[in-house]
Amino acid sequence: MSEVGIVSWASYLPSFRLDRAMVSKSFSVNSGKGTRTVASYDEDSSTMAVEAARRVDLAGVQTMLFSTTRPPLMDKGNASTMAAVLGLGDAIAAFDLGGSSRSTVGCLKLARSSRELTLLVGSDIRFGRPGSDDEINGSDGAFALTLGPNPRVKIGEVASVSSPTMDRWRSEGDVGTQTWDDRWTAEQQTPLMVSAGEAALHTSGITRENLAAVVVSSPSPKVNAAVLSKFGGKTALGVDQFGYFGAADLGIRIASALSSAGPRQHLLVVSGADGADAFILTTSDNFSPDAGHGDASDAGISVSVIDYLAWRGLVHREPPRRPDPEIPAAPAVSRNDDWKFAFTASRCAKCSSVHLPPQRVCMTCGAIDSMDPVPMRDAKGKVRTYTIDRIAFSPNPPVVVAVIDFDGGGRYRCQLTDVDPQSVQVGMEVEMTYRLISTARNGIRNYFWKARPLKEKTS
Amino acid sequence: MTLRNTTVPIAIVGMGCTKFGDHWDRSAEDLLIEAVNGAVSSTRGINLDDVDAFWLGTTVSGISGMVLSKPLKIKNKPITRVENMCATGSDALRNACYAVASGACDVAMAVGVEKLKDSNTQGLVVPGAPTDGTTADLTAPAMFSFLVPAYMDKFGVTKEQMRETLSHIASKNHANGAKNTRAHFQREVPIETISKAPVIAGDLNVFDCSGISDGAAAAIVCRAEDAAKYCDSPLFVRALSLAAGSDTGASDPSYDYTTFPEVAACAENAYAQAGVEDPASQISMAEVHDCFTPTELVLMEDLGFSERGAGWRDVLAGRYDLGGDLPVNPDGGLKSFGHPIGASGLRMMFEMWLQFRGEAGPRQIANPQLGLTHNLGGQPGGVVSFISIVGNKPR
Numbered sequence A: 001m002s003e004v005g006i007v008s009w010a011s012y013l014p015s016f017r018l019d020r021a022m023v024s025k026s027f028s029v030n031s032g033k034g035t036r037t038v039a040s041y042d043e044d045s046s047t048m049a050v051e052a053a054r055r056v057d058l059a060g061v062q063t064m065l066f067s068t069t070r071p072p073l074m075d076k077g078n079a080s081t082m083a084a085v086l087g088l089g090d091a092i093a094a095f096d097l098g099g100s101s102r103s104t105v106g107c108l109k110l111a112r113s114s115r116e117l118t119l120l121v122g123s124d125i126r127f128g129r130p131g132s133d134d135e136i137n138g139s140d141g142a143f144a145l146t147l148g149p150n151p152r153v154k155i156g157e158v159a160s161v162s163s164p165t166m167d168r169w170r171s172e173g174d175v176g177t178q179t180w181d182d183r184w185t186a187e188q189q190t191p192l193m194v195s196a197g198e199a200a201l202h203t204s205g206i207t208r209e210n211l212a213a214v215v216v217s218s219p220s221p222k223v224n225a226a227v228l229s230k231f232g233g234k235t236a237l238g239v240d241q242f243g244y245f246g247a248a249d250l251g252i253r254i255a256s257a258l259s260s261a262g263p264r265q266h267l268l269v270v271s272g273a274d275g276a277d278a279f280i281l282t283t284s285d286n287f288s289p290d291a292g293h294g295d296a297s298d299a300g301i302s303v304s305v306i307d308y309l310a311w312r313g314l315v316h317r318e319p320p321r322r323p324d325p326e327i328p329a330a331p332a333v334s335r336n337d338d339w340k341f342a343f344t345a346s347r348c349a350k351c352s353s354v355h356l357p358p359q360r361v362c363m364t365c366g367a368i369d370s371m372d373p374v375p376m377r378d379a380k381g382k383v384r385t386y387t388i389d390r391i392a393f394s395p396n397p398p399v400v401v402a403v404i405d406f407d408g409g410g411r412y413r414c415q416l417t418d419v420d421p422q423s424v425q426v427g428m429e430v431e432m433t434y435r436l437i438s439t440a441r442n443g444i445r446n447y448f449w450k451a452r453p454l455k456e457k458t459s
Numbered sequence B: 001m002t003l004r005n006t007t008v009p010i011a012i013v014g015m016g017c018t019k020f021g022d023h024w025d026r027s028a029e030d031l032l033i034e035a036v037n038g039a040v041s042s043t044r045g046i047n048l049d050d051v052d053a054f055w056l057g058t059t060v061s062g063i064s065g066m067v068l069s070k071p072l073k074i075k076n077k078p079i080t081r082v083e084n085m086c087a088t089g090s091d092a093l094r095n096a097c098y099a100v101a102s103g104a105c106d107v108a109m110a111v112g113v114e115k116l117k118d119s120n121t122q123g124l125v126v127p128g129a130p131t132d133g134t135t136a137d138l139t140a141p142a143m144f145s146f147l148v149p150a151y152m153d154k155f156g157v158t159k160e161q162m163r164e165t166l167s168h169i170a171s172k173n174h175a176n177g178a179k180n181t182r183a184h185f186q187r188e189v190p191i192e193t194i195s196k197a198p199v200i201a202g203d204l205n206v207f208d209c210s211g212i213s214d215g216a217a218a219a220i221v222c223r224a225e226d227a228a229k230y231c232d233s234p235l236f237v238r239a240l241s242l243a244a245g246s247d248t249g250a251s252d253p254s255y256d257y258t259t260f261p262e263v264a265a266c267a268e269n270a271y272a273q274a275g276v277e278d279p280a281s282q283i284s285m286a287e288v289h290d291c292f293t294p295t296e297l298v299l300m301e302d303l304g305f306s307e308r309g310a311g312w313r314d315v316l317a318g319r320y321d322l323g324g325d326l327p328v329n330p331d332g333g334l335k336s337f338g339h340p341i342g343a344s345g346l347r348m349m350f351e352m353w354l355q356f357r358g359e360a361g362p363r364q365i366a367n368p369q370l371g372l373t374h375n376l377g378g379q380p381g382g383v384v385s386f387i388s389i390v391g392n393k394p395r
Ligand SMILES: [Zn+2]
Pocket: A348, A349, A350, A351, A352, A353, A362, A363, A364, A365, A366, A367
C-alpha cells in the first residue's frame, strides 16, 4: 500500500491590490508597507476556491473538502455547489468545514487518512473594521490540493497541540475579528507552535539540518518570525508580502514552497490556530515543481480604499433608481444546472453550431433534440463588440458587457470583470471566470460566469 | 412564407392622440378617455357604442381588456389586451384591422396607452418571468450602443463622423418636435449641445436616447368601402407586416450588430403587400422607431431608404430632414415624444393621419403619396418588428 500525500497543488490570488500606505493615510494608523490582495466585488470564498481548483487536475476526485472562515452561505453547503461548477459529477462527496483557519489542517488530516482522491480547497476573505489588524495584515486568496495515493509529496503524521487561548474571536454578525493584546498572544502562541514543530520532527526522525524549507502560518508576523528562527529557517515565499490568508494561508504557503522545491526534500510545516499543528512534507524522488500562475508576482490592479470598503459592504453606495437584482428561481436553476453551474453549452450533432445557453432546437439548421453537451468554462474567446453601461446597477460601476466569440465556435454576451473599462478593445482575448453576479433581496447569491482578460500562464 | 394584404381593404376613419409627457396629474384612465373620445369625435357619426370590438395595447399599465372598459364603462364588448414589446400599439391596430377584414365586425378600435411616470425608476422596466439568473442585465441604451462600434468598424466610419451623424438625427428629431404641440419635448437642441452631453452607455449620450413619457392614442378602423360614411379624408391601410426574430443574435457569431435582420424581412413583406418596388423613391415619409439615434441610422438601411453603409452619408446630407427627400420622424419621433410603449405605434400613425389630411401645420409635407410607420422592440440580435404602409388613396 503506497502512502497518501499531495498529488497536485495550486493557489489563486485575486487581481486587486490595496496599498497599505493608503490605509494608513485614510485611518491614521500605522499600516506598514506594500500591498495586500483584495477579492473583487464579485468574488467570495466560494468563487476564489473554484478558481484555485480549476488550476489542478480534477480527474478521479471522489471527495471534496472546503475550508473557510467566511462561508458565503450557512445552513447550506457551498462545497456541493462548487462541485457542480467544477463538473465533478453528482456522485461526489462534498463537505464544508469551517469556523477557524485550523479547519484546513483538519481537512488535510482527514484526506491523509483516506484512500480516495480528495480535493481540498481553502479560501478566505480577510477584513475587519477599517484600520483593523485583519484589514492591514490580511489578504484574500484560495488554494487547491488533491491528496491521494501515488503522491508527489508525502505528508508525515500531523502533530497537534490544542489550546483554548482567547487570542481571536468573531461572533455571528460581527464585521471583523477581535483580538487580545498581541504581545500576550505572541507569548502564548510561539511555544505551542515550536512544540508542535519539534514533535513533527521527532516523529519523523528528521533533524532541523535536514529541512529544505520551513513553512510557518499564523495571523501574527511576529510569531511567524519567532517560530521560523527557532527552526533555523529563513524561508522566504513570494506570498509573504501579502500577510495572512486565513483558512487559505496554509495551502497557499505550501503551494508557494512546493513551486520552488526539488526532489527528495523535507519541508516542515507549522500552523498556529487554536493551538498548533505541524507535519513534514517530503517530495518524491522524481519531484519537479509546477509552473506557478504568477499571481504573487503580478502587480495587480490597484483598488482605492473607498472601493475596497464598498466591496466588503462597509460603506454603502446610493443605488441607482433601478429594480432590485433578479432572484434566480431555484427550479429554473435546477432545470438548467449544467449551464448554470458548469457553463456547459450544447453543440448541434448535425451542423456543429454551438449554443450558449444550450438549446433544444438548432438556430442554424433547425434540428430538434440532436444536441451534445459541450463544456465551455475553459474555452478562450475574443471580444467581438462591447459597451460600458453607466446606468446599470453594479456594486462597482460602470458595468462592462462584451459579446464574446469563442475559439472553436459559440457566442456569449456577458460582463467583463477584473478589467479597466478604458482598456477594453475589440479583439481582446478573454477567458471565463466564475463570479457572483448579484445578491437578491432574499439573500440568494446568484453566481454565474463572466469573462476576464486572458491571464497568460507564466513560469 | 405567405403573408398577404387583407382580402378586404381597410381604412382608418378616426384618430385621437394625447399630448405626451410627464402627466403627473393624469392617470392611465384619464389618458385613455382622452384618446378614445378624440378618436370617436373625429369621425362622422361613430359613437363609442358603434364600435364592435377593441384591441388595447399596453405593456405595463394594466392587464386584460378591462383596463379599457372600466374607465369608459364599455359593457360586454370583446376587448383584447395586446402586448408585443415596443410594437404593442401597432400590433393592436393590426389586430383591429384583421378583425374587420375577417367580417367578424364592422367597426373596431385600437387603443394604446402607457403610464410610466408613476414608477420611481430610471429607464424602462418591463417585468419578466423568473429565470435561472444567467442573463446579463443590460439597460436598453447599452444594448443598442452595440450598433455603434460595429457599424463604424464595418463601414469605415470615423468616431467623429459617427458622432456627427448621431447628433444630426437627434437634432433633426428635436427640431421637428419643436413644431409639434403634442410632443413631450418641444425645443430645438443645437448639435454642439448634443455632441457634448454626458455619456450613458458606450458612445451613446443623453441626447442619443429617447425619454420616458406618459401618453395614449387611438384609431377607429372599418372596411375601406364604408370609409366615406364616417370620414371625408380617411387613411387607407396598404400593408401590415409583423416579424418576430428568433432572438439568436446574442449567441450567433454570424450576427454582426450592423442591422436588424427582422426589420429587413418585415420591410420586404410590407413592400410586397403595398406593391412598392423602390422604397427610397416611393415612400414619401416615415415614422420610425428612433429609441436611440443609431437605431434610426441602421433602420434607414434596413428599410431600404439608403444603401448599406451609406445611411450615415444620407443622414448628414439632410435627406431625412423635414425638408429633405424622405422626411423621417416629421412629428419629432420618440426623441421628442418619449416612449409610452403601448401608445407609440399609434402616435406614429396619428402623424400619418394629420399629414395625409393636410393638418400637420408647420410640419406639413407637400403631397405625400405613401407613408410608412415602423416599430421595433427588443435589442439588436432579437427584435419584434412592425411596419405599416398607408396612404390617402384606396388600393
Ligand atoms: Zn444544426
